[in-house]
Amino acid sequence: MxxxxxxxxxxxxxxxxxxxxxxxxxxxxxxxxxxxxxxxxxxxxxxxxxxxxxxxxxNHPPGPRGLPLIGRALSIDWGHPDRSFTEWSRRYGPIMKVTAGWETMIVLSDPDLIREAFNGPLAVARQSSPGFELLYADKGIILTSGGLWHETRRFTLFHLKNFGMGRSRSVEIIHDQIKEFIEEVMEPSKGQPTSVDHSLNVAILNILWALVAGEIVSIRDAKLLKIIEKQDEFANKGRMFLLFANVPCLMLLPEGITGIKKILAIFHYPIDHLLLPAIESHRRTVDLTGEPRDYIDCLLQEQSRQPELFTDRHLLRCILDLFVAGFDTTASTLRWAFCFLCTHQDVQQRLHDEICRVIGRERPPELADKASMPYTEAFIMETQRLSSVSGIGVAHVSTAEFRLGGYTVPRGAQVISNLAAVHLDDRLFPEPHRFRPERFLDERGQLRPSRALMPFSVGRRSCLGETLARTELFLFVTSVVQRYRLRFPDGFQHDFTINESKAFIKEPTPYQLIPERRW
Incomplete structure (x- = not known):
């Protein structure tokens, strides 16, 4: 009873x-x-x-009980929800139900369940709420659903590939940014402690911004550094929007409690100081029937053909999605890579030995070298696994009821992949907290990828910038380790804790490293 x-x-x-x-x-x-x-x-x-x-x-999945109307909304760490979900999943299993306000979340901590759900046709929508709409999230690439999402994703993938995303043109831009990063950040600091500051973010952002807006700025550019600082500030304070999205009635609280106006002002800073000026500059010079120069030109040309679909609001959010997704996760992964290299000198030496054997000391690394460098690939995979920069990715929403893992996923439920829990599951990755690239190599030293490693998510809504990000990680890591031995200052060891002032993205707590020239 x-x-x-x-x-x-x-x-x-x-x-x-x-x-x-x-x-x-x-x-x-x-x-x-x-x-x-x-x-x-x-x-x-x-x-x-x-x-x-x-x-x-x-037959809904089991899960933690919550308060009436609120559910577990006040118990979730909205900056890093994977923490709460992982703790509960230890009790309730790899598929569980969590309620937050009027939202039902089906949290998956098993790679097979994630692949089954995200490869299917019934979990491809996105969450919609008044809080998200304040961020233009009813438009763009990442947070839209249905025909608008399908058309925009197809359009974006087609044109970014045409502009060289993951191909020779983007590789040239990556090499240029690596060269500037080394000359402006690493080389002046050789033999001395230095921080890997926001210049790394600018270098990564420049690669995508060249394809999107046809512009490249200095990695020390004051305006762009300020924009990135504002983006970090929003990532810290903007976690409130996840709570508002699930319990919208909280937005009725006084401004002094919610701080919505201040948060929105921070959100609009990169829009007002970078994105809108870029769009207006292109609007004055674009040839609507000619050859597009970049992604913004393509958007404006498509707007002239489908104004009811490609509205100004939609254009802005498309560019913002690429801006946000294009640099933060990759830059944070590189920070983890440098941190792990400093901690594990034996791994760094083996990585350098492979670089010298395949590439040599003088020639810059090329994308074609990747196939001959299994240990380097394994190192990057292990970095992505242990860091789990995007702990849960972006929630999907079910468009109809369906069966999964022996349970019923209700229509309209958020379907969440707890990637951090998968990547630290000792049944999938023995000794999960040890940094061991060898886990991704077979007995002959050849690369052995794991289906449980999903840093870019999987399925129909997987990261559309995956190819570019993989290229950036490979070329940045090999180019730096080819030239420098990285180590921490004497007496320092990183504890692998994350920067708590930054929500949604896991980056290591700030540290200094010493780059030492190898020759």
Missing amino acids: PQSHNFGIIVFASLSKLQGRPSSHRSNASFAFVMFVALLAIMLAVLATALYSVLKKN
Whole structure:
């Protein structure tokens, strides 16, 4: 018998005792109040019993119980939800249900379940809420659904490939940015402690910005550095929007509590100082019937053909999605890579030996070298696994009820991949907290990828910049290790904790390293 039913019996028993007392011990008003409370308790008990029966009948996954109307919204670490989900999954298993406000979340911590859900046709939509719409999330590439998403993703992939994403043109830009990063950051600091500052983010951003807007700036450019600082500030304060998305009524609280206006001002900073000026500059010079110069030209040309679909709001959010997704995850992964190299000198030496054997000391690394460098590939995979920079990725939403893992996923539920839990599962990766690139090599030293490693997610909504990001990681790592031995200052060891001031993306707590020239 459900606990709620027992509660109703207890209430009735208590009332019976109360009614049996002399009338001098109670007034009519107090008796009426007690009766009201009792009836309310009974109604709640009946409702809970009915809800229990419905959930049991619908065969929803198990999961932690929450408060009425709020669920577990106040228990989730909205900056890094994978922490909360991983803790609960230890009790409830690889597929569980978590409620937050009016949202139902189906959290998956098993790679096969994630692949089955995300490769299927019924979990490809995105969450929609008033909070997200304040961020233009009803438009763009990442957070839209249905025909708009399908058309925009196809359009974006086609044109970015035409402009060389992951091909020779982007490789040339990557080499230029690596050269500037080495000359401006690493070389002046050789033999001395230095921080890998936001110049790395600018270098990564420049690669995509050249394809999007046809522009490249100095990695010390003050305007772009300020924009990246604002983006970090929004990533810290913007975690509130995930809470608002799941419990929208909280947005009715006073501004002094929510701080929405201040958060939105931070959000608009890169829009006002970089994206809108770039769009307006292109709008004045674009040839709507000629050869496009970059992605913004393509958007403007498509807007002239489909103005009802490619609105100004949609154009802006498309560019913003590429801006945000294009640099932060890759730059954070490189910070982890340098951190692991400093910590594991034996790994760094083996990596350098492979670079010298395949590439040599003088010639810059090329993308074609990748196939002959399994240890380098394994090192990057292990970096992505242990860091899990995107702990849960972006939530999918089910467009219809479907079966998964023996349970029913309800229509409209968020389907969340807990990638951090998968990457640290000792059944999939023995000794998961040890940094060991060899786990991705076979007995002959050849690369052995794992289907459980999913740093770019999987399925129909996997990261569209995956090819470019893999190219950036390979060329940056090999180019730096070819020239420098990286180490921490004497007496320092990193504890692999994450920067808590930054939400959504896991980057290591700040550290200094010493680059030493190898020859």
